[in-house]
Amino acid sequence: MLAANVEKEPTFWQSVMEIDWKVVGKATNETLYMLGxxxxxxxxxxxxLGVLLFLTSDKQLLGxxxxARIIYGALSLLVNVLRSVPFVILMILIMPFTKFLVGTKIGVVGAIPPLVVAAAPFFAxxxxxxxxxxxxxxxxxxxxxxxxxxxxxxxxxxxxxxxGLIAAVxxxxxxxxxxxxxxxxxxxxGLGDLAMRYGYQRFMIEVMAVTVLLMLILVQILQMVGDALVRYFSRR
Known part of the structure; x- marks a missing residue:
């Protein structure tokens, strides 16, 4: 009798169906906004920055x-320093600059300057x-x-x-x-914030799984588009 009255825990797929998809959609749009x-x-x-590094390097147009040696040395050092700092630490370090630039340290808008500061040297x-x-x-x-x-x-x-530039992008x-x-x-x-607040802090594994799946799909789309463009321009 007592066992019959115990409520069964919902299965994983039932939990997935009960997710607030409006929240997931909003987080996805925020990720796309930040990415774009x-x-x-x-x-x-x-x-x-990459063109300037190339032009001022040895045996090039300005080398x-x-x-040119001073410019290349300074830029190369700056790029190496920024690339060596983990993104989360970099995001915290430049919070004053982010606040000055966009008026906020957090949120979607506040994440864009650190993203650019972290990725630009890598792309260069x-x-x-x-x-x-x-x-x-x-x-x-x-x-x-x-x-x-x-x-x-x-x-x-x-x-x-x-x-090569398309592949780099x-x-x-x-x-x-x-x-x-x-x-x-x-x-x-974005999706990272959704996974942190719901998937990790509230132990909602289904939310974590959905966010990971959406990011995998996004990465796959980006890679497929990039590869298609590389093949197209290689033929031309």
């Missing part, structure tokens, strides 16, 4: 000059590596034809390295997905 804006600013800043190194793969003979031919340094960068370097986007999840540890919003 942080990737945009990362590509802009990282591309400029060998005294000021990928850009530098992609540009080093460009055939030096092409650069020398453009120089012999009287092309300016700006024209060489825009019409030779970036054009010849576009497949893809890798950076996937990395940013994991960073957005880590930002949830200190209230950054």
């Amino acid at each position: 804006y942080s990737l945009l600013f990362t590509v802009i800043l990282g591309l400029l 060998g000059k005294f000021y 190194r990928l850009v530098e590596s992609a540009l080093r793969e460009v055939d030096r003979g092409v650069i020398e031919a453009a120089t012999a034809m009287g092309a300016s340094k700006g024209m060489i960068v825009l019409h030779v370097l970036l054009r010849e390295a576009r497949t 893809t890798i950076t986007a996937v990395t940013l997905v994991s960073y957005t999840a880590m930002s949830g540890v200190i209230g950054g919003g």
